[in-house]
Amino acid sequence: xxxxYHALLLIIIYLSxxxxxxxxxxTQKESxxxxxxxxxxxxxxxxxxxxxxxxESIGDAEKLATIKDSxxxxxxxxxxxxxxxxxxxxxxxxxxxxxxxxxxVEKYLNALDILYTKSIESSIEINILSVSNVKQVGGTMFIKxxxxxxxxxxxxxxKVAYKKNDRVAELKVEHIGKKWITNITRVAFGKVNDETGxxxxxxxxVVESATNQPKESEVIQTNESQKDVNEFNRLxxxxxxxxxxxxxxxxxxxxSEVLKKDRDExxxxxxxxxxxxxxxxxxxKEQDLKKQEEERLAQKQKEDNYFKxxxxxxxxERKRYYGKAIQQYQAxxxxxxxxAILYQETIRNLNKELSLKTEADEMFLAGNFKELKRxxxxxxxxDQSNSDYFLGRAKCSIQLGDSPKAILEDLDQAIxxxxxxxxxxxxxxxxxxxxxNIPKAIADYTNFLNIExxxxxxxxxxxxxxxxxxxxxxxxxxxxxxxxxxxxxxKYYYERGIIHTQNSSWQxxxxxxxxxxxxxxxxxxxxxxxxxxxxxxxxxxxxGQDFSRAISLQIDDNLANNxxxxxxxxxxxxxxxxxxxxxxxxxxxxxxxxxxxxxxxRSWYKIGESYQKEGKLLEAITNYTTAIKYNDSYDDAYxxxxxxxxxxxxxxxxxxxFHKANELVGNYYNAIFYEARTLMLLxxxxxxxxxxxxxKIAKSTIEKSYSKDFFANTHLYLxxxxxxxxxxxxxxxxxxxxxxxxxYLSEAYFQRGLVYLQLNNLESAxxxxxxxxxxxxxxSQKEMAIGNALYNMENYSQATNAFQESINLDTLKxxxxxxxxxxxxxxxxxxxxxxxxxxxxxxxxxxxxxxxSSIYRDLTVSYLFDGQSSKALSVIENVLKTDPENVxxxxxxxxxxxxxxxxxxxxxxxxKLFTLNAVDNNFIKKDRLINTIDSSFKTSKDYKALLKxxxx
Numbered sequence: 008x009x010x011x012y013h014a015l016l017l018i019i020i021y022l023s024x025x026x027x028x029x030x031x032x033x034t035q036k037e038s039x040x041x042x043x044x045x046x047x048x049x050x051x052x053x054x055x056x057x058x059x060x061x062x063e064s065i066g067d068a069e070k071l072a073t074i075k076d077s078x079x080x081x082x083x084x085x086x087x088x089x090x091x092x093x094x095x096x097x098x099x100x101x102x103x104x105x106x107x108x109x110x111x112v113e114k115y116l117n118a119l120d121i122l123y124t125k126s127i128e129s130s131i132e133i134n135i136l137s138v139s140n141v142k143q144v145g146g147t148m149f150i151k152x153x154x155x156x157x158x159x160x161x162x163x164x165x166k167v168a169y170k171k172n173d174r175v176a177e178l179k180v181e182h183i184g185k186k187w188i189t190n191i192t193r194v195a196f197g198k199v200n201d202e203t204g205x206x207x208x209x210x211x212x213v214v215e216s217a218t219n220q221p222k223e224s225e226v227i228q229t230n231e232s233q234k235d236v237n238e239f240n241r242l243x244x245x246x247x248x249x250x251x252x253x254x255x256x257x258x259x260x261x262x263s264e265v266l267k268k269d270r271d272e273x274x275x276x277x278x279x280x281x282x283x284x285x286x287x288x289x290x291x292k293e294q295d296l297k298k299q300e301e302e303r304l305a306q307k308q309k310e311d312n313y314f315k316x317x318x319x320x321x322x323x324e325r326k327r328y329y330g331k332a333i334q335q336y337q338a339x340x341x342x343x344x345x346x347a348i349l350y351q352e353t354i355r356n357l358n359k360e361l362s363l364k365t366e367a368d369e370m371f372l373a374g375n376f377k378e379l380k381r382x383x384x385x386x387x388x389x390d391q392s393n394s395d396y397f398l399g400r401a402k403c404s405i406q407l408g409d410s411p412k413a414i415l416e417d418l419d420q421a422i423x424x425x426x427x428x429x430x431x432x433x434x435x436x437x438x439x440x441x442x443x444n445i446p447k448a449i450a451d452y453t454n455f456l457n458i459e460x461x462x463x464x465x466x467x468x469x470x471x472x473x474x475x476x477x478x479x480x481x482x483x484x485x486x487x488x489x490x491x492x493x494x495x496x497x498k499y500y501y502e503r504g505i506i507h508t509q510n511s512s513w514q515x516x517x518x519x520x521x522x523x524x525x526x527x528x529x530x531x532x533x534x535x536x537x538x539x540x541x542x543x544x545x546x547x548x549x550x551g552q553d554f555s556r557a558i559s560l561q562i563d564d565n566l567a568n569n570x571x572x573x574x575x576x577x578x579x580x581x582x583x584x585x586x587x588x589x590x591x592x593x594x595x596x597x598x599x600x601x602x603x604x605x606x607x608x609r610s611w612y613k614i615g616e617s618y619q620k621e622g623k624l625l626e627a628i629t630n631y632t633t634a635i636k637y638n639d640s641y642d643d644a645y646x647x648x649x650x651x652x653x654x655x656x657x658x659x660x661x662x663x664x665f666h667k668a669n670e671l672v673g674n675y676y677n678a679i680f681y682e683a684r685t686l687m688l689l690x691x692x693x694x695x696x697x698x699x700x701x702x703k704i705a706k707s708t709i710e711k712s713y714s715k716d717f718f719a720n721t722h723l724y725l726x727x728x729x730x731x732x733x734x735x736x737x738x739x740x741x742x743x744x745x746x747x748x749x750x751y752l753s754e755a756y757f758q759r760g761l762v763y764l765q766l767n768n769l770e771s772a773x774x775x776x777x778x779x780x781x782x783x784x785x786x787s788q789k790e791m792a793i794g795n796a797l798y799n800m801e802n803y804s805q806a807t808n809a810f811q812e813s814i815n816l817d818t819l820k821x822x823x824x825x826x827x828x829x830x831x832x833x834x835x836x837x838x839x840x841x842x843x844x845x846x847x848x849x850x851x852x853x854x855x856x857x858x859x860s861s862i863y864r865d866l867t868v869s870y871l872f873d874g875q876s877s878k879a880l881s882v883i884e885n886v887l888k889t890d891p892e893n894v895x896x897x898x899x900x901x902x903x904x905x906x907x908x909x910x911x912x913x914x915x916x917x918x919k920l921f922t923l924n925a926v927d928n929n930f931i932k933k934d935r936l937i938n939t940i941d942s943s944f945k946t947s948k949d950y951k952a953l954l955k956x957x958x959x
Contacts, residue, residue, distance in 0.1 A: 033141060037187065041150060042138045044189045045178050049152045052085040053176070053191065054133040055277030060116055061160070063125035065284050073280060074116045082266065083276040086112050087179050087190040094195045096156065096174070097122055099167040104196035124160040132157045136173075137199045141180060148180035150189065153199045173198045239268055243275065250282060255293065259286040313342045324353075325427050326459075327395060329361035360395070367399055376403045394425035398434060405438060414438060429455045433465070445472050463493035467502065479506055497523040501533045504540075513540040531560035535570070542573060547602035555605055574604035578613070585617055593617045601633075608637040612644050615651075624651040642671040646678045649685075658685050676702055676709060680717070684724055692731040699725035719749035727758055738762055753782035757789055764796055772796045787817035787826070794829055807833040824853040828862060835869060844869035844878070860886070867899045868936060876906050894925040899936075906940045914953050921957045928954060 033041070056077055060070055078086040093115040095101050095108040110118065124130075132155075139151040154176070158169040175197035178189040246261035262283045266276065320335035336354060340347040363386075370379040383400035390396065401417035404410075418438065421431040436451035452469040456462065470485035486503035493499065504519030520537035523530055538553030554570040581596030594617045600610035615630035631648035634641055649664030665682035669675045683698035702721045710718070726741035742759040745752055756779040763772030773796045779789055794809030810830035813822055827850035834843035847866035854862065863886050870879035880903055886896045897916060904913035920926045931937060931945055944950060 038141055041141050041148075041180050041187045041189065044187055045138055045150045045152050045180075046135055048085060048178060048189050048191065049154055049176055050133060050135055051275070052083070052277075053194075054131060056083075056085050056116075057119065057131045058129040059277040059281055060120050061123050061125050061130060062127060062281060064127050064288065065281065066288075069280070069284050070120055073277075074113060077116070078112045083280065085191055087192045089113065091191055092193050092195075096158075096172050096196070097162070099158075099162050099165055099169045102170045102172050102196075107196075122163050123158065124163055126160055130158065130160040132159065149192070150178050150180055152176045152178065153197065172196060235268075239265065242268070243279070246279075246282065250286060253289070255286045255289040259283060259290065262286060309342060313339050313346070316342065322459075324357065325429070327360075327364065327428075327430055329357050329364055333357050333361065364395070371402065371406075374406075376406045379403050380407065392424060394421045394428045394431060397421035397424065398428065398431045401438075402434060405434075411438075411442060427458055429458050432458075436468075440472065445475055448472055449476070461492055463489040463496065463499070466492065467496075467499055471502065474506060479510060482506055495526055497526040497530055497533065500526070501530065501536075504533070504536055508536055508540060511543070513544050516540040529560055531557050531562040532566070534560065535562050535566050538570070542603065547599045551602040551605055554603055570604055571607075574600045574607045574610065576600075577603065578607065578610050581610070581613055581617075585613065585620075588620075590617050590621050606637040608634040608641055608644070611637065612641065612647065615644070615647050619647065619651055624655050627651045628655075640671055642668045642675055642678075645671065646675065646681075649678070650681060653681055653685060658688050661685050662689070674705065674709075676705065676713065676717075680721060680724075683728075687724065687728055687731075692728045695728045696725060696732065699728065715748050719745045719752050719755070721745075722748065723752060723755045723758065726755070726762075730758065730762060735762055735765055739766075751782055753779045753784070756782065757792065760792055760796070764792065764799070767799070769796055769800045773800070785812075785816060787813045787822050790816060791822055791826055791829075794826070798829060798833060801836070803833040803836045820853065824850050824855070827853065831865070831869070835865070838872075840869045840873035841875075844873060844875065860890075864895050864899065867896070871899065871902055871906060871936060872939065874906075876903060879903055894920065894923070898926060902937050902940055905937060905944055910947075910949055914949055918953055918957070921953070 056073070059065060059073060065073075073083065076083050078084065078089045078091060089112055091112050092109045093112065094104075095106075095110050095115070095118070097115070097118050098106075098108070100106060101108060134155040136153040136155060138153075141148055141150050143149075152175070154174055155171050156174050157171045161168070173196065175195055176191050177193045177195075179192050181188045181190075242261065242265045246258055246265055249255075249258035249261055262279050266279045266283065316335050316339040320332045320339060323329075323332035323335055333354060336350055336357075340350075367379060367382070370382075380400055380403035383396050383403065386393065386396045387400065397417045398421040401414050401421065404414045404417065415435070415438070418431060418435040421428060422435070425431070432451045432455040436448045436455065439445070439448035439451060449469055449472050452465055452472070455465055456469070459465070466485045466489035470482040470489065473479070473482040473485060483503060483506055486499055486506070489496070489499045490503070500519045500523035504516045504523065507513075507516035507519060517537055517540045520533045520540070523533040524537070527533070534553045534557035538550045538557060541547070541550035541553060550573075554573075558567055558570065577596045577600035581593045581600065584590075584593035584596060594614055597610045597614045597617065601607050601614070604610075611630050611634035615627040615634065618624070618630060619627040628648055628651045631644045631651065634644040635648070638644070645664045645668035649661045649668065652658075652661035652664065662682060662685045665678045665685060668678040669682065672678075679698050679702055683695040683702075686692070686695040686698070699721055702718075703725070706718060722741045722745035726738040726745065729735075729738035729741060739759060739762045742755050742762065745755040746759070749755070756775045760772045760775035760779065763769070763775060773793065776789060776793045776796060780793070790809050790813035794806045794813060797803075797806035797809055807830055810826045810833065813826040814830070817823055817826065827846055831843045831846035831850060834840070834846055844866060847862055847869060851862060851866070863882055867879045867882045870876070870882065879899070883896055883900050883903060886893055887900075890896070898920060901913045901917045901920070904910070904916070917926070928945075931950075937944060
């Protein structure tokens with residue numbers, strides 16, 4: 008073999024010296040990187056691989072996979088390929104080349120796995136001695152690593168201790184991507200020899216001295232990103248921490264991720280693979296333990312279920328539920344089939360008892376008590392030790408009305424024969440209850456519960472009996488126990504809530520009834536009694552909600568009447584408060600009434616009436632509407648709502664409500680009255696007159712039911728409506744009737760005064776108008792009417808005062824224009840033209856577009872009479888801008904020019920007016936204004952010449 012090896016080496020050297028090849032060169036930095044890679048491949052790759060294979064904690068499958076990966080293109084590749092040769096050093100007799108036996112990778116590693124003694128700790132040591140320069144032969148680069156190797160454990164079959172061997176590894180060098188990769192092509196025995204310079208690859212940089220050689224860590228810094236190194240170390244540390252913390256699932260995932268990053272650079276692959284294997288093993292252990300625990304718990308659960316079912320079977324047996332007892336025993340046998348043999352005799356007896364009981368129950372249900380009793384008599388003669396026979400006969404005797412003494416003797420005997428016969432205690436307790444012997448009934452239920460502690464219904468029955476003996480505390484304790492045993496029975500919460508109600512423990516009562524309702528939302532009585540608790544806590548809104556729900560669920564009449572009574576109490580309180588004008592308290596009381604009983608429409612109506620008294624008409628409408636919602640035939644509510652809308656000027660809506668109220672009653676005269684008034688405001692005076700006349704016609708029959716003021720106002724508004732329809736004489740009659748009924752009706756005097764003005768009965772008009780002021784209250788319109796009467800009576804001085812008073816009282820300034828204008832006329836009539844002009848100007852400030860423009864004429868006349876020519880001209884010009892053909896203003900322009908001695912212009916304008924027949928000579932002769940301005944104008948030569956021209 009040695010000869011073959013040397014022959015191959017000579018051929019390679021020869022080829023390298025004769026073949027034409029392209030020689031490669033590397034830098035000093037690259038040379039150091041290759042050396043470092045080679046050292047790592049041996050120290051971390053090869054050594055860690057050998058220790059991984061010899062680790063007894065690693066499974067066979069993991070080892071086989073790793074062996075294959077060691078020569079494949081993987082992140083743990085150590086060997087160049089599967090044909091890589093290793094001289095055997097596994098046999099301790101082969102050392103330092105004294106025996107040569109070549110093995111390929113798989114054979115070598117499999118032999119190591121089989122023949123070498125394994126351990127958890129690493130047992131193979133490798134110490135790097137030297138690394139050659141990078142060499143090149145035939146275009147292929149390689150490098151050698153010399154190292155010592157020691158197997159510390161023993162061979163399994165050869166009892167010879169291992170010695171330290173000198174070994175050499177040849178590694179092929181390849182430049183892949185941006186990295187230099189080295190993989191072992193051969194491992195052999197060998198010492199460091201002197202091959203310096205032989206086949207060395209040319210280095211382009213000067214080799215630095217040994218003292219300047221970069222340290223290994225520095226090379227790493229040079230060739231690798233320190234960031235990547237730090238990240239790798241951090242991830243590995245995290246994985247190790249998870250492993251130490253026994254979080255093996257996390258550790259396995261973390262190691263697997265780190266392994267992907269370790270491609271020869273970090274030399275941790277086999278350590279990571281070992282940790283992965285250990286993590287998997289620990290995970291498997293945990294899973295095995297978990298499975299064992301699950302199996303143990305399943306077996307325990309099975310046994311627990313078995314004994315539970317057996318216990319239930321025995322309980323049913325004791326309670327005489329023989330059919331159910333048999334079913335439970337059979338269920339237990341299905342859990343543990345082998346146990347059936349233990350209860351064969353029990354099952355036979357139960358079937359016998361079930362047959363007898365079934366027959367007896369059928370007869371009992373059919374009412375064959377006498378025949379059944381005779382059967383029990385026969386059974387007792389044959390067997391006087393059977394508790395059920397005495398119990399059955401006692402039950403028949405109860406139904407037959409036999410002697411209580413005989414019944415009790417049989418029941419006592421049944422219990423004495425079998426003190427665990429809880430059904431006998433129950434029947435005797437029920438019999439004592441029927442005999443009103445409550446203490447003994449309670450005692451028997453107690454005996455029952457001493458045997459059967461989990462009967463919620465018996466605790467509840469005993470609780471009801473304790474309440475009959477006024478032992479409320481004991482009853483509460485029993486209900487508490489019943490609820491603990493059966494938390495979903497609403498009856499227990501409800502009955503305990505009744506006790507809390509009787510004890511005035513309102514909040515506790517609410518809690519219990521709330522729980523009952525949550526279980527049974529249709530439990531009407533629970534709603535009622537919770538409502539009562541809220542009522543006593545003065546929580547009327549909550550009480551009302553519960554009362555409403557109780558009524559909707561058709562609670563019994565007595566309880567429903569109680570609810571209505573609660574509501575009615577507040578209604579009466581509110582009604583008294585309203586009569587005493589205590590509005591706030593009235594509203595509060597009526598509100599409580601509707602909170603308790605939301606559909607109490609009378610209370611809703613009263614709330615509306617209360618708000619109406621306060622002048623809160625919108626609130627009144629809201630409550631009237633609610634009253635109508637609960638009773639859409641409630642005439643008073645329609646009337647009240649119409650009344651509120653009337654005073655909110657919502658006349659069309661008010662009209663509908665008044666009409667509806669009258670429609671519901673037939674002759675609701677208050678509604679008729681306001682319907683008529685509403686029609687007046689809607690300018691439908693004819694319809695209003697018809698409705699007022701309807702009241703007049705019914706007066707004789709309804710007079711006692713309505714006040715005098717009602718009829719006086721009917722005449723008053725009928726009169727006003729007739730004024731609007733020009734029935735003046737009839738209006739006067741109606742107004743006089745109103746005054747006759749109520750001599751203090753100020754509005755009637757005012758309206759009749761206006762009628763007298765229209766009839767030009769000025770003295771009567773003034774009398775009525777003065778009377779309306781005397782009766783009060785005074786207002787702008789009344790003073791205006793008095794002023795008009797005085798003006799028409801030519802009492803201008805007093806008229807002026809009346810118009811001024813009208814202005815003073817007119818806070819809304821609605822009559823300002825008319826009052827100032829009439830006041831100005833009063834000044835004019837008294838030849839106080841300056842004052843007239845000033846007042847006309849004031850009136851114009853309040854003039855609307857609808858008012859006529861004659862006031863500008865009157866203002867101009869006042870200016871001209873007062874000699875204020877320039878002001879007169881200003882008004883004239885303003886009017887002519889918009890109305891140049893205005894005859895009156897053009898005539899006043901003539902007067903202006905006469906006053907300013909511009910006769911030629913004046914005559915020219917006057918000639919035009921003559922031509923248009925707007926004025927004539929007679930008008931000029933009579934006109935006080937032009938004659939006052941110039942008394943000689945009509946006799947002047949120029950004017951006469953004008954007349955002659957016109958005449959021609």
